[in-house]
Amino acid sequence: MAATEAIPTTVWRTNPVAALWSTMVGKKVVMAVTGAVLVAFVIGHMLGNLKIFLGAEAIDTYAVFLRTMGEPLVPYSVLLWVVRIVLLTCVALHITAAVQLTRMNWAARPESYDTKQSIATTYAARTTRWSGVILVLFIVYHLLHLTAGRVGFRAGEFQHLSVYHNVVTGFSVWYVALFYVVAMACLCLHLDHGIWSALQTLGWNDARSTPLFRALSRVTALAVFLGFISVPVAVLAGWVR
Amino acid sequence: MKLSLRIWRQKDRNTPGRFVSYEVDGVTPDMSFLEMLDVLNEDLTTRGEEPVAFEHDCREGICGSCGFLIDGVPHGPRRHTTVCQLHMRFFKGGDSLTLEPWRARAFPVVRDLVVDRSAFDRIIQAGGYISAPTGSAPDANAILVPKEAADTAFDAAACIGCGACVASCPNAAAMLFTAAKVAHLNSLPQGQPERDERTLNMVAAMGREVFGTCSNHGECEAVCPKGIPLEFIAALNRDVIRAAFRRRREPLHVIGAAQHPAHEDVCESNSAQKESST
Ligand code: HEM
Ligand code: SF4
Ligand code: FES
Numbered sequence: 001m002a003a004t005e006a007i008p009t010t011v012w013r014t015n016p017v018a019a020l021w022s023t024m025v026g027k028k029v030v031m032a033v034t035g036a037v038l039v040a041f042v043i044g045h046m047l048g049n050l051k052i053f054l055g056a057e058a059i060d061t062y063a064v065f066l067r068t069m070g071e072p073l074v075p076y077s078v079l080l081w082v083v084r085i086v087l088l089t090c091v092a093l094h095i096t097a098a099v100q101l102t103r104m105n106w107a108a109r110p111e112s113y114d115t116k117q118s119i120a121t122t123y124a125a126r127t128t129r130w131s132g133v134i135l136v137l138f139i140v141y142h143l144l145h146l147t148a149g150r151v152g153f154r155a156g157e158f159q160h161l162s163v164y165h166n167v168v169t170g171f172s173v174w175y176v177a178l179f180y181v182v183a184m185a186c187l188c189l190h191l192d193h194g195i196w197s198a199l200q201t202l203g204w205n206d207a208r209s210t211p212l213f214r215a216l217s218r219v220t221a222l223a224v225f226l227g228f229i230s231v232p233v234a235v236l237a238g239w240v241r
Numbered sequence: 242m243k244l245s246l247r248i249w250r251q252k253d254r255n256t257p258g259r260f261v262s263y264e265v266d267g268v269t270p271d272m273s274f275l276e277m278l279d280v281l282n283e284d285l286t287t288r289g290e291e292p293v294a295f296e297h298d299c300r301e302g303i304c305g306s307c308g309f310l311i312d313g314v315p316h317g318p319r320r321h322t323t324v325c326q327l328h329m330r331f332f333k334g335g336d337s338l339t340l341e342p343w344r345a346r347a348f349p350v351v352r353d354l355v356v357d358r359s360a361f362d363r364i365i366q367a368g369g370y371i372s373a374p375t376g377s378a379p380d381a382n383a384i385l386v387p388k389e390a391a392d393t394a395f396d397a398a399a400c401i402g403c404g405a406c407v408a409s410c411p412n413a414a415a416m417l418f419t420a421a422k423v424a425h426l427n428s429l430p431q432g433q434p435e436r437d438e439r440t441l442n443m444v445a446a447m448g449r450e451v452f453g454t455c456s457n458h459g460e461c462e463a464v465c466p467k468g469i470p471l472e473f474i475a476a477l478n479r480d481v482i483r484a485a486f487r488r489r490r491e492p493l494h495v496i497g498a499a500q501h502p503a504h505e506d507v508c509e510s511n512s513a514q515k516e517s518s519t
Contacts (some may be wrong), residue, residue: 004265012441016485016486017485019441020481020482020485023441023444023445023448024444024447024448024454024479025444025454025455025477025478025481026481026485028454028455028478029478029481029482058486065357078262101339101454104453105411105412105413105453105454105455105456107346107451107453108345108346108347108412108413108451108452108453109344109345109346109411109412109413109453110346111344112344113310113341114249114260114339114341115310115312116310116312116313116459116460117312117313117314118411119409119458119460119463119464120459120462120463121292121345121411121458122459122461123457125412125456125457126458127455142295150517176432178243196457196458197456200457200471200474200475200478201455201457201478202478202479202482203475203476203477203479203480203482204475204479205472205475206472206475207470210471210472228273237344239500
């Protein structure tokens with residue numbers, strides 16, 4: 001058995017998740033699953049934001065609802081914290097896998113081409129890593145901004161649970177609003193490639209459904225983009241004040 | 242017609258290479274790209290220079306030996322065409338073209354446009370087989386193969402292992418090749434007994450050979466001379482998930498730990514297990 005002795009063997013884990021995590025394909029599966037959770041959140045969040053067009057009352061009540069949901073079974077804001085922890089875990093796993101896979105991909109092509117043409121790939125696909133990096137920065141800023149009120153507001157301006165007031169005040173600063181729009185453009189690019197990519201990584205497509213999934217991906221990305229930017233744009237335009 | 246070529250020249254694995262420019266005259270439209278290089282090489286030989294090394298065998302698009310980038314596209318500008326089947330009628334006199342070898346850590350340049358693709362052989366060795374009783378030939382209809390399965394297997398088997406998919410992939414991933422090889426046997430009844438082991442073994446081998454991973458760019462599908470579709474990669478992903486979840490009896494010993502250099506920090510536990518298993 002000299003021939004096989006030269007090839008190292010390894011024990012494949014019995015735990016399916018551990019087994020998956022030990023392969024590159026499996027790490028992508030983790031990215032797809034955590035990405036799907038984040039996409040679901042983003043769509044829900046976008047729809048929630050639209051309540052601002054129904055008036056201060058509607059969105060402020062909604063913010064209270066997010067904290068009282070599940071009562072009296074679960075105490076005030078516990079369910080919200082569960083969701084927050086799940087989301088942060090997903091973000092952490094998504095990024096860990098992304099960093100590891102990116103390093104492996106870079107290692108796989110140490111010498112780059114002198115002349116190389118891209119034929120099939122898209123701008124969104126080529127920039128996923130970078131739109132992802134910008135999104136992380138955005139999430140940090142956004143949590144400090146509209147959740148914590150630590151940045152982007154003058155002292156005393158931010159009022160906990162007065163979402164309407166906070167959003168209008170926050171986006172009255174044009175460069176803050178602009179940053180949100182730019183970040184949402186990155187989100188749009190990220191999702192345009194990300195959604196169908198996740199479906200392909202999970203192996204749910206076949207020759208017939210691939211174009212459909214690609215279209216679904218693009219439509220969702222654009223809908224999320226337009227839904228999100230409608231708020232800062234409306235504030236800047238003075239439609240919401 | 243007359244062409245200017247900018248060709249990657251490299252003496253051997255360890256000597257750094259560089260581009261050298263050449264002029265070829267007397268190219269006719271009915272020549273294949275390789276025949277055009279033959280003309281150049283004859284000229285170089287008569288001038289006492291080293292001919293340009295490139296790989297070839299069948300010259301009819303079925304062996305998978307040939308392949309390099311022409312102006313940044315593996316196998317050149319024609320879809321579903323190997324360089325040996327690419328004819329000079331698709332070029333114009335006066336064109337200047339850059340010829341470059343596949344670039345991937347797993348495919349070291351051996352000389353000029355020739356790379357070492359034995360990493361592909363090792364992926365096939367890891368799982369590209371079935372166990373079957375030998376002896377007298379079985380009846381042809383002893384195992385019924387559904388028409389769809391036969392067609393899928395046949396489409397997958399069209400892969401000639403040329404490596405263009407790796408070359409075109411921004412991540413130097415071997416997913417399209419491996420997916421084709423896995424789908425070839427996994428879609429047939431004869432491939433079922435070893436299905437999960439085959440999938441895991443070949444995927445592990447892919448990591449060990451330091452290929453990258455799929456970001457679903459689709460560049461591979463676009464340059465594949467055999468038109469292997471991206472959906473085979475989806476099928477491979479599906480099979481990997483299936484294999485991971487069906488292994489619940491005893492730990493499976495597969496050949497090849499993940500030994501990707503960028504894996505070292507993430508797969509310490511793997512190498513620890515490797516020690517205990519030997
Ligand atoms: C223009 C776009 C967006 C607007 C106007 C917006 C608005 C808001 C507001 C007002 C809150 C505070 C809600 C509250 O405290 O009850 C919030 C929270 C949050 N947003 Fe956004 N958001 C936007 C985009 C995004 C995006 C793209 C993501 C993620 C990819 C995101 C992630 C979060 C997270 C994680 C929270 C914290 C939720 C929590 O409080 O637990 N947001 N957003
Ligand atoms: S999948 Fe296509 S490009 Fe890749 S090795 Fe096979 S024939 Fe060549
Ligand atoms: S020489 Fe055989 S495929 Fe080109």
